[in-house]
Amino acid sequence: MGSRKPQIAMFPSWGMGHFLPFVEFAKRMSIHHGFAVLIITPPAVKADIRSLASSVPDIRFVDLSAPHLDSLPMTDLPTKFAAMEEYKGPLKDVLGSLKDEISAFVIDFFCAALIESSAALHNPTYVLSTDSASNLCLKFFYDTLDSQTTESLKDMDGPIYPIGPLIRSPDAVHGKSECLNWLDRQPDSSVMYVSFGSMNWFLSPDQTRELALGLEASGHRFLWLLKGDNDVSALLPPGFEMRTRDRGIVWTSWAPQIPILSHPATAGFVSHCGWNSTLESVTNGVPIVPWPVRAEQKTNAFFLVNEIGLGIEPEWGPNWWVGKDEVEKAVKELMEGEKGRKVSMRAAELKESARKALAAGGSSMDILAVVTAQWKKKAS
CATH class of the missing domain: 3.40.50.2000 (Glycogen Phosphorylase B;)
Structure with a gap:
């Protein structure tokens, strides 16, 4: 990749509760860690996200269309999530067009069906959980952890990186x-x-x-x-x-x-x-x-x-x-x-x-630096 910036791709799901943390994460990756960020979105949500990231030039967007889902109203979220597999083919085409330029692919919890498209191109995929750590434990780990260990979660090794809070920055609010x-x-x-x-x-x-x-x-x-x-x-x-x-x-x-x-x-x-x-x-x-x-x-x-x-x-x-x-x-x-x-x-x-946690040297910033170091190593 030479002197080009390392790049990550992201796919958030519908709803401002998902858009906001994804955009804030993209801004941190660009401003603090020098990444270019590609946000892949269905056309129906493009306008909502673009305005949130307009102040950061290294964040760009690409449309991903699945006509059946794009035509559904925002109130029909269960159907949209259930039919997420309709994006698998179009997503694979978009990621494939980037060749080896992606260091990581970051998705929403509701977009798990898209992991297959990224894995087929040998892109490491991460899930950005937009709810609490306690809910994440309930979803994935509680039974296993409870039966196999008495360790505190924060003391265990694993793929979980607490990088929050990811909230909209005050400078993003205009007027x-x-x-x-x-x-x-x-x-x-x-x-x-x-x-x-x-x-x-x-x-x-x-x-x-x-x-x-x-x-x-x-x-x-x-x-x-x-x-x-x-x-x-x-x-x-x-x-x-x-x-x-x-x-x-x-x-x-x-x-x-x-x-x-x-x-x-x-x-x-x-x-x-x-x-x-x-x-x-x-x-x-x-x-x-x-x-x-x-x-x-x-x-x-x-x-x-x-x-x-x-x-x-x-x-x-x-x-x-x-x-x-x-x-x-x-x-x-x-x-x-x-x-x-x-x-x-x-x-x-x-x-x-x-x-x-969010200050220089704070826990969130230090943990995010660990993740980005891994991604930059892959990019080089």
């Missing part, structure tokens, strides 16, 4: 949203941020009204991200926005989550516990009221509350129902109670741990 101007006018540590993720997982209308009434009854300030195809006011109790207008805002368009979580006015986060949102909360030192909706979110919520002490869980009724009284109690406890003080202190500790 200032009006909701941030609203936060600027609020006292420090006074606002509860409420959001159920970039996929905007909706609660039922009845549950949404209970959440609204609980926020109102708590008496605390709130910034609630509530998007919808139609007028979201119909989901709220009559008069809710008028009654809470002096201390709360229901935001119905895109909101910059990292600037919100890093804002001095933000004190807590009612979250669906998607792993991206969880890492963004941890990195910014914001404690959580966990409200999982689907996928691995319930595992994340359990871990946050019971293992690392970052959350205050509402009292769940049948089918994960939360009444307005339980919402009010959880919000008040986090914002003004003794448990809230403890989880806020714990959040500050975890924020410092994340900062150290």
Whole structure:
């Protein structure tokens, strides 16, 4: 390859919870380790990713088309994942056209069907796990490790490289949203941020009204991200926005989550516990009221509350129902109670741990350097 930069190829799956860590990983590989990165994407997701990586010239894109999958709506993710094998042939053609220029091929967990295409060309393949290490253990290793060893996972040799947190960098957020101007006018540590993720997982209308009434009854300030195809006011109790207008805002368009979580006015986060949102909360030192909706979110919520002490869980009724009284109690406890003080202190500790991991000489940066050294050796 002479003096050309070493190159890696990546294939993320659909959804911002997968795109964001992949793009951040690509940026680290380019900026800190001198790699050129090729991100292979279905046409339907190309525009979403391009804008996230526009500041790094050594990241480029190539389309990979599978007409049957490309035509499916983003809401039909199970079918898209199940039919991932339709990309195997087109992917092999793309990777084959690069000859021996790829040092590694990095895929999402849901793209495991594509390993065969890369292996046929003798490219080493790695899976970038976009959820927590605890969920990764549950998926792959728990039974084996439990039966064969008493060692701590962190002390074992293996193919697992903890390089997180991989979250969107603040400099990737352009412009200032009006909701941030609203936060600027609020006292420090006074606002509860409420959001159920970039996929905007909706609660039922009845549950949404209970959440609204609980926020109102708590008496605390709130910034609630509530998007919808139609007028979201119909989901709220009559008069809710008028009654809470002096201390709360229901935001119905895109909101910059990292600037919100890093804002001095933000004190807590009612979250669906998607792993991206969880890492963004941890990195910014914001404690959580966990409200999982689907996928691995319930595992994340359990871990946050019971293992690392970052959350205050509402009292769940049948089918994960939360009444307005339980919402009010959880919000008040986090914002003004003794448990809230403890989880806020714990959040500050975890924020410092994340900062150290990502700093020069930190654990994440050192481990990533080990991986890239292997890839550069192959490139040379």
